[in-house]
Amino acid sequence: MKDASAPQQELPKLPNTAWAVLGLLSFPGERSGYDLKKWADSSLRFFYWSPALSQIYTELKRLEQLGFAVSRIASQDELRNKRLYSITDAGQRALAAWARETPAGPPVLKHGVALRVWMGHLSEPDELRKTLEEHRDWADRTLAEVQASEDTAHDRWPFPALVLRWSERYYQSERDLAEGMLADLDELFAKGDVHVAERPGGRG
Amino acid sequence: MKDASAPQQELPKLPNTAWAVLGLLSFPGERSGYDLKKWADSSLRFFYWSPALSQIYTELKRLEQLGFAVSRIASQDELRNKRLYSITDAGQRALAAWARETPAGPPVLKHGVALRVWMGHLSEPDELRKTLEEHRDWADRTLAEVQASEDTAHDRWPFPALVLRWSERYYQSERDLAEGMLADLDELFAKGDVHVAERPGGRG
DNA sequence: GGGAGCATGTAACGGGTTACATGATTGG
DNA sequence: CCAATCATGTAACCCGTTACATGCTCCC
Secondary structure (H helix, E strand, C coil): CCCCCCCCCCCCCCCHHHHHHHHHHCCCCCECHHHHHHHHHCCHHHCCCCCCHHHHHHHHHHHHHCCCEEEEECCCCCCCCCEEEEECHHHHHHHHHHHHHCCCCCCEEECHHHHHHHCHHHCCHHHHHHHHHHHHHHHHHHHHHHHHHCCCHHHHCHHHHHHHHHHHHHHHHHHHHHHHHHHHHHHHHHHCCCCCCCCCCCCC | CCCCCCCCCCCCCCCHHHHHHHHHHCCCCCECHHHHHHHHHCCHHHCCCCCCHHHHHHHHHHHHHCCCEEEEECCCCCCCCCEEEEECHHHHHHHHHHHHHCCCCCCEEECHHHHHHHCHHHCCHHHHHHHHHHHHHHHHHHHHHHHHHCCCHHHHCHHHHHHHHHHHHHHHHHHHHHHHHHHHHHHHHHHCCCCCCCCCCCCC
16 A cells, blocks of 8 residues: 655656756746846856756756646747746655755866866966966956855845855865965976976977 | 978867876876776866766777877787877877967866755755765865875876875865855854745645 | 847757676785 | 776767857847
8 A cells, every 4th residue: 555654756867957947946936047047147156057048948848847847928929938937846845855865976076277287297387377377366256256146136045145155265265275276386396396298399 | 381380280179088188198108098097086086077987998099090199009918908008299299289278267166065055945954964064074085085195106296296285275175165164054043044945745 | 230138949969977798817 | 706906898878068040129
């Protein structure tokens, strides 16, 4: 016989993006795909990433097919149809089950700048320093963007606000780390014992 | 007429992985695909990521076809063929040109733990705390792995060593950030004003 | 007039993963 | 004897991107 107290079973295997999109929808209100993209750009992208618009639309459709979301058309005219999505109870339950049952796993980092320094023997010292300085400046700018984001309306929900605070510290740290690497680089160059394997174009 | 002082033009559009693999090869010595995987696991993975073995083999073949690498078979017997790769001059030049001409771009971060906290309203406080504590412990373990890696032979090249030092600080920071988020979470819960949108299974 | 923002969608492509296939050697 | 490590490779699959297609409204 079936046990009524153990109902939730169907956790379809979906890409993380699908759950992230459903997560955006899990906050009160109706949103269009376009809205979600803007929100992702001003929030998710700082610690996760912002999916392409085309993928958001794709996921939204899939979510609706699964019964995790519903949409209605809110259009003044027929040509310009704006579709607003909202989460369903089933969607809310599935998302909660996913959060409960799927371990978050370690963060994925692809740090192109670090990779460049790792292969530092391929670049000229000045080039390397420039790359790092630009990265430090990028971290500064991103930090400013995070702070700007904290002032916007939808990021005042307690948990998103908390993660934005975390992001602030993260980019501050990213900046400091860049400075640290810069200092280490200078030290390395000062010692003069760096073997530049193959200077591009240079023969001797 | 052709200008002999501007020879390097053919920078084929390759995925970053290809350049990363070529980068591994740009250090003196011959290596098998298997060797490269081990090295990536103990080094690259801390700040970039470690491609699957199958992909390393694929890239290695592509690199050889392009003339950026050469291989020779070093086998005792016929069944067990071990193929050792090394970089060519053309490969060295192409890699240097790539490093010179392709901007590194911002780092890519996909922080699943932060995403979970962002959707904190879907989880019970204890679950959330547990996720964060595990993440902090993971950062500790990874830090220890970085330190262990610093003792191994191939990571004594100056630039790789420098990046490992950077990684050390990075994971130290990751740990601190986790602690900070934990503290913020506790504060949030203490205030008691957290609206848990839909507690799984809970109706009231 | 034109560019930016709003708004939705399809199609092609490929990067990278997991699963599978194979088999030797070494050490507990 | 079995697990782990060494060692290479193919095939299926799909996630996610870019490019493309369309057309509105608002503002300079």
